[in-house]
């Protein structure tokens with residue numbers, strides 16, 4: 001079953017076209033990383049898929065339904081790039097994660113046992129159950145990101161869409177992410193995520209899609225760590241100097257990657 005189908009998509013802001021002729025298919029159970037240089041259009045792509053940026057041309061389908069007619073948003077969990085900077089949100093970790101249940105239970109029904117269980121399970125998955133009563137503002141950036149992941153997981157979605165969940169996040173939080181996402185994928189969940197560095201998520205990623213100037217430049221199996229990077233403790237992949245100089249992407253396409 002196809003979870004996301006994007007056909008000849010164009011989208012942008014005001015007068016500016018950012019995405020040009022993007023075609024992409026994500027099947028149930030796929031874990032797909034969207035890679036590319038700053039400003040290449042990665043966030044715009046996932047936000048357009050979710051209906052947050054209007055489609056100019058082309059089509060997006062979610063779970064086989066054209067996006068404009070899609071109503072089953074509880075099937076989709078979205079983790080935006082970060083909590084509003086300095087938002088001073090007084091909410092506790094538990095309250096933020098509970099908000100991820102809203103689409104499931106409806107706004108006016110009080111949370112029940114199933115909601116509480118889902119919130120606890122999601123917090124446990126990201127290693128933050130002991131912080132459930134703490135104000136979100138007292139958490140580190142990485143822990144706040146983990147809280148957002150828990151909020152998305154609490155809704156028990158079929159598809160998780162994440163925008164750079166590991167950007168600026170410490171190693172402990174990255175490991176916690178990797179664990180939570182691995183469990184989600186092992187349950188058959190589908191993941192589309194924007195990443196700058198694969199890091200501990202590398203074993204999870206089945207396909208990398210490289211966006212360059214609003215188009216998909218390459219897609220395929222992500223590059224394996226090579227040479228000394230393959231040694232224990234070096235599980236991240238560094239930018240390829242040539243590709244970087246050429247301004248193509250932070251990722252050197254390998255033979256395993258098809259050019260589109």
Ligand SMILES: Nc1ncnc2c1ncn2[C@@H]1O[C@H](COP(=O)(O)OP(=O)(O)OP(=O)(O)O)[C@@H](O)[C@H]1O
Pocket residue numbers: 013018036037038039040041042043044045
């Ligand atoms: N809300 C917006 N209004 C106007 N222009 C925007 C908006 N969001 C993004 N852009 C522009 O669209 C282009 C692509 O931005 P986008 O955030 O999609 O890139 P990205 O690949 O995700 O970058 P990064 O790696 O820096 O997050 C950039 O030139 C950006 O300035």
